[in-house]
Amino acid sequence: MPPTLLDTLKGLKRSGGSPFVLHMENGKPLSQSSFSNLWDMVRRRTVDDPAELGTKAANSKMVRSLDFHVTPHLLRHTYITRLFESGLDIKEIQYLAGHTTVDMTLRVYTHYQHETRQQDTANKVCAALG
Incomplete structure (x- = not known):
């Protein structure tokens, strides 16, 4: 988790x-309906078209500021992937995620971020091949 x-x-x-x-x-803790209302606010901040970023959501004072659809479970995948990309040991990540096996953590919850890692991967391949 970032220090901030x-x-x-x-x-x-x-x-x-x-x-x-x-x-x-x-x-x-939040009731189911309170959580649903809170999540609806997050959902209304998302857009299908990046050109809509910064516009007001329909019938709302809320500004649309997310250019992707988000779910609580998507945030879990993102968190675990970011931990992995930051260099945490896979056993640490498994513990933090509450998974019983490392396989679950690696196979299901860590994702290769093509946009951000492609050049880094290419550099590592070049370095490995001398």
């Missing part, structure tokens, strides 16, 4: 009076 995000989450936890970062007013 960790600091932000710790600050929210300290000031929130709840063990949950996202919680109901009484400090209890």
Whole structure:
């Protein structure tokens, strides 16, 4: 987890009076309907056409700022892939993800990011071949 995000989450936890970062007013975890409403706000920020980035969502003050569709599970895949790309040991990632096997972590949750890694991979291949 990036240090900035960790600091932000710790600050929210300290000031929130709840063990949950996202919680109901009484400090209890979000109800299903509250989570659904929160996720709808995230969903409304996404666009199908990048030209719509920065525009207002329909009947909302919210600005569209995500150029991809996102789900909670997609965020899990992204988190695990980023840990892997950052060089964390696969056993550490397996532990953080709560997977029972390394195979699950590698086969299902780590993805090769072509856009960001293609040149780095080419450099490594060239270096390996001398």
